Amino acid sequence: MTVLDTRLPPLRLGALTVDPAVVLAPMAGITNPAFRTLCREFGAGLYVCEMITTRALVERNEKTLRMVRATAEERDAFSVQLYGVDPATVGRAVEMLVDEGVAGTRPAHVDLNFGCPVPKVTRKGGGSALPWRRRLFGDIVTAAVRAAGDVPVTVKTRIGIDPEHHTYLDAGRIAQDAGAAAITLHGRTADQLYSGTADWSYISRLVEAVDIPVLGNGDVWEADDALRLVAETGCAGVVVGRGCLGRPWLFGDLAAAFAGSSERALPTLREVAAVMHRHATLLAAEHGEQHGCADFRKHVAWYLKGFSVGSTTRRALAMVSSLDELAGLLAGIDDQPYPAAVLGEPRGRTTPPRPVALPEGWLDDRDDPRPPRGAELEVSGG
Missing domain, CATH: 1.10.1200 (Non-ribosomal Peptide Synthetase Peptidyl Carrier Protein; Chain A)
Structure with a gap:
């Protein structure tokens, strides 16, 4: 296997330095404190907790409050991803995290989820369906940034709803204008779910369209995939999800790769x-x-x-x-020995593509600022 020699500078998110510029993507039922600790033991970077719903946080749901507790090792770099569809609720949730230090931990970073393609979310206008309503999207990001103060806020999204309804360029520009510190783009549309191959060319286009850092996401199965992603798109870092399932040592490989080393773990x-x-x-x-x-x-x-x-x-x-x-x-x-045949193969969900379930009339008015009715989730984790 040819190893690209690509050194990547640290990612700067406000006062937070992420070195190497590698982020663990939130995964429901996976990125709990135990898994985050395990990944951290193998490498450095930023490890985001399971998705937290703003409604559940504001209502002080007991399970959600437990989920926003940081481990001792991550208290200086605790990262929270929020799902919300109402600017007021999102703003209040961020205030609770930043000003009250809910569960004794003040996050160093807040990410906003606009990438979830799950039908139960999109059919109500949430997740990857929401950026289509660009005014509402902007209002949510603005509310989060204002409430966060000196805590950097980032955004994660997809290319769009489907090939006819792309949202990523508008989302990137709106997020930048609202004060977001960075944006992550998953190289698939919502209708693809996790099928096929991520198209990194859209990440390149977003890099060219905005001035804030762009993080690439999608099909990073090996450290050398991450090197190619950075080389091909010019992105400022990578976000890794399914590639680390059953392979937390991938973060050690990523740290080595972005330091210019060709060393890779092949554990027995x-x-x-x-x-x-x-x-x-x-x-x-x-x-x-x-x-x-x-x-x-x-x-x-x-x-x-x-x-x-x-x-x-x-x-x-x-x-x-x-x-x-x-x-x-x-x-x-x-x-x-480690089975080399599985290197580079997909892991986790590989659901086939299907049309995106949307609320009736959702595509009619992109500038409708009203939160989608019934899209608030009451349970954190996805």
Whole structure:
């Protein structure tokens, strides 16, 4: 594999320095404190918590308040992503985070989610459907920036709703004018969901259209993908989501790559097993052993992707209920080298494309500033 020699300067978001310029994308049920800690142990960058809904935060939902607690290691760089559709509610949520230090932690960075393509969100006008209403989009970003004060606010979005309804250029310019510190662009439209291949050319166009930093997102499966993304688009950094599922050491590879090193981690199965047990241990410390092990089960297939592990053992691991049981099962697996055949392959969701569900008349007036009715989510995490 040819390794590009690309050194990337740190990303500056207000007073926050992200070095290397690598961000962990929020993923529901994944980017909890345990996973963020694990990723941080392998590399540096910015690790964003699971998506927090502004309505739930403002109403002081107990689960949501727990989700905005930072770990001891991230108190100086705690990053929160918010989902909201009403400028007043978004502004109030940001005020709570910044001024009140909800759950004892003042974030160093706030990101706004306008990229979610899930039908239950878009059919109400939220997520990746919302930037189509450009006045409303601008009002939300403005409210967040004003409430945030010296805390940098960034925006994450997609190319648009579908090939006929692109929003990314307007979104970038509006976010910049509203005071956003940076914008992340996922190189897919909402109707693509997570199918096909991300089109990075749109990231290049956004880089040319705005003066604030643009972060590239989509199909960063390996560190060398990140190098190509930066080289091809001129983006200021990368946002990594599905590529790190079952591979938290990817952040170490990314740190090495952006420092100009060709070193890449290819852990043996025994080494992967140690990471698996560490991950489960962190979850157990967070949720209690039984719940932590139950939560870990969904990670098993990602960690073992490509390895020769029998179906009986895989099933047992996917039903593990204690750390000792997990340790015993992992100890019984023969060591083997990392399966190079899976390098660069997609991970996580690969749902096929489908038309975007939208509210009736949503596309009629781009300058309608009214929040979409019923689009507020009451539960954080996605």
